[in-house]
Amino acid sequence: MAERRVDPEDGATYTWDELSQFYNRKYKKKEIEAYWETCKPAKRTRKAKAEEEPKAKAKSKAKAKVKAKAEAAEPKAKAKVKAKAKAVPKAKETKPSGNFKVVVCGGCGGIGQPMALLMAMDKNVKELCIYDLDISPMPPAGVAQDLIHLERKCSVKGYVGKVNEPPVNFMEECLTGCHLVLIPAGLPRKPGQTRDDLFKINADIAKGIVEACAKYCPEAILAMIVNPVNSIVPAMAELYKKKGLDPLKIIGVSTLDVVRANKFVAEETNKNPNYISVPVIGGHAGATILPVFSQDKAGKLLPAEKVPDMDKHVQDAGTDVVNAKNGKGSATLSMAYAGARFGSAILSGLSGRKRTECAYCASTVTDLPYFAQKVVLGATGIEKVLPLGELNEHETKRLEEVKTQLKGEIDTGLAYAVANSLA
Numbered sequence: 001m002a003e004r005r006v007d008p009e010d011g012a013t014y015t016w017d018e019l020s021q022f023y024n025r026k027y028k029k030k031e032i033e034a035y036w037e038t039c040k041p042a043k044r045t046r047k048a049k050a051e052e053e054p055k056a057k058a059k060s061k062a063k064a065k066v067k068a069k070a071e072a073a074e075p076k077a078k079a080k081v082k083a084k085a086k087a088v089p090k091a092k093e094t095k096p097s098g099n100f101k102v103v104v105c106g107g108c109g110g111i112g113q114p115m116a117l118l119m120a121m122d123k124n125v126k127e128l129c130i131y132d133l134d135i136s137p138m139p140p141a142g143v144a145q146d147l148i149h150l151e152r153k154c155s156v157k158g159y160v161g162k163v164n165e166p167p168v169n170f171m172e173e174c175l176t177g178c179h180l181v182l183i184p185a186g187l188p189r190k191p192g193q194t195r196d197d198l199f200k201i202n203a204d205i206a207k208g209i210v211e212a213c214a215k216y217c218p219e220a221i222l223a224m225i226v227n228p229v230n231s232i233v234p235a236m237a238e239l240y241k242k243k244g245l246d247p248l249k250i251i252g253v254s255t256l257d258v259v260r261a262n263k264f265v266a267e268e269t270n271k272n273p274n275y276i277s278v279p280v281i282g283g284h285a286g287a288t289i290l291p292v293f294s295q296d297k298a299g300k301l302l303p304a305e306k307v308p309d310m311d312k313h314v315q316d317a318g319t320d321v322v323n324a325k326n327g328k329g330s331a332t333l334s335m336a337y338a339g340a341r342f343g344s345a346i347l348s349g350l351s352g353r354k355r356t357e358c359a360y361c362a363s364t365v366t367d368l369p370y371f372a373q374k375v376v377l378g379a380t381g382i383e384k385v386l387p388l389g390e391l392n393e394h395e396t397k398r399l400e401e402v403k404t405q406l407k408g409e410i411d412t413g414l415a416y417a418v419a420n421s422l423a
């Protein structure tokens with residue numbers, strides 16, 4: 001009869017096989033072995049045996065195969081027990097899924113529709129609102145009716161705003177009680193259009209929506225996808241500040257740069273992109289995009305002479321999509337994926353499971369007031385803006401280029417905030 005020990009986490013008794021099977025995916029084998037050593041041997045009365053067995057069965061259901069051999073592992077474990085006292089695994093707290101309300105503004109557009117689809121599939125989303133204008137070729141109610149049929153817990157509803165009228169007139173129900181507003185509402189850049197021209201149009205669109213958020217959901221996180229992010233985010237965050245609200249609630253979504261950097265490194269190194277995480281810092285346009293390959297274990301394998309090309313490849317990836325689409329659109333599907341990845345990370349943080357992502361936001365990690373870097377997402381949104389970490393020679397040189405270009409784009413946003421106010 002295999003030895004049984006008491007797991008202090010739940011007071012029930014288990015054999016080594018059952019315990020190691022239960023914790024298998026959550027902890028390293030050595031940690032489980034050390035934990036086993038700390039579990040007291042069970043006193044086995046008949047009654048206890050009868051009570052414990054069903055619980056043990058439930059735990060052992062978790063996986064069919066058990067490779068760990070307690071006998072073989074024991075001597076090793078004993079030797080490590082003292083040293084590993086700190087590594088005692090605690091059963092991970094299982095937090096319930098969140099029940100969040102999410103709004104997608106511009107939800108009928110090229111990015112908006114697929115991003116709404118991905119958000120409707122997120123287990124933390126209970127209510128999804130699709131907001132768009134009356135001039136949109138696709139009515140928001142149509143997108144909502146389509147998504148409502150997914151076998152997911154979330155309800156979906158469409159809301160329409162009138163073009164050239166303030167969104168605040170149409171968004172009360174849609175925004176009230178919402179936790180996350182994803183904002184791809186705005187025009188994509190047309191060939192030949194300057195970033196400043198695009199800024200003038202999109203800043204007014206963003207301002208209308210941000211104004212409505214300030215009124216109906218001032219605590220919500222506003223994820224800005226609308227371009228030019230480098231100027232729109234400082235403009236909107238400063239307007240929030242002027243209104244007495246938290247500027248860190250306004251976050252620029254730069255996730256697509258990270259997604260692209262990860263994928264390109266995976267292709268180049270033949271590694272699985274799931275295990276690649278290249279921080280991309282700076283801004284979200286052209287030369288302001290700085291992938292820090294040296295901080296990823298696959299990225300740092302890139303030969304030094306390849307790094308400048310890979311860096312440029314990430315910077316130009318958006319243009320590559322526009323060219324491949326013959327100028328008929330920009331990145332929509334990959335952006336929807338990236339936006340939903342970021343949206344899900346925010347909801348994860350709000351539900352108590354912290355996540356670290358790169359994002360463009362108010363920052364003090366450089367001498368610029370806005371910057372993209374890693375941030376910790378927690379129960380209130382951005383909980384911490386993380387330092388840049390170590391940069392190699394190429395990255396240090398590029399950082400100077402990033403800052404020079406980004407400064408001008410931030411200044412454009414700051415000037416807009418000086419000249420405007422939220423109602």
Ligand SMILES: NC(=O)c1ccc[n+]([C@@H]2O[C@H](COP(=O)([O-])OP(=O)(O)OC[C@H]3O[C@@H](n4cnc5c(N)ncnc54)[C@H](O)[C@@H]3O)[C@@H](O)[C@H]2O)c1
Binds near residue numbers: 186
């Ligand atoms: N952050 C990024 O990485 C990234 C990547 C790609 C595109 N973008 C930007 O995202 C934005 C949207 O791109 P798209 O390809 O989805 O464009 P799109 O034209 O296909 O969709 C935009 C949608 O926004 C709606 N809209 C416009 N004004 C609005 C308003 N005042 N209120 C509500 N809805 C409004 C439109 O009706 C349309 O449905 C662009 O600014 C684009 O440059 C950002």
